Amino acid sequence: MKSVAIYPGSFDPVTNGHLDIIERGLRLFDKVIVAILINPAKKSQELFSVEERIEMLKNSMKNIENTEVDYFNGLLVDYAAKRKANAILRGLRAVSDFEYEFQLALMNRRLNREIQTVFLMTGFRWIFTSSSIIKEAARFGGDVTSMVPEGVNLKLKEKFKNRQVGF
16 A cells, blocks of 8 residues: 655745655655645735646656645645545644644544654754745845745746835
């Protein structure tokens, strides 16, 4: 039986830290499905549309085998069961991430005991990065080249090309 993990998130945008978790997840699982959560409560906070995020993920992962990009709404464990996944893959950067992720993992276990949650520590070079921080830096003209795939960097520059910088 193939082991399949769901790696859920907003991926708004995908970062090199996300790609690190995907590649390392493939050392544990036969396949990783990268699943964008459609969260209506966060719609107004999104920089990229779901379609743009799917495109960026596919382009960023084109050389990573045994992966798939998808999207879902509703309960993660329901989506995982539908996709016949046996695990949820999550990346952790700091203790603050752990508290929140631990609560989610316990709720998911309560909802479906067949699906395990696996935590991977983010690679040390990506420990300070997050999509939110990267968007904020890019919004004000910061160089995020080393933190995101090349195509994502170009999309960020395009999104913020008419930004007002300064006081």
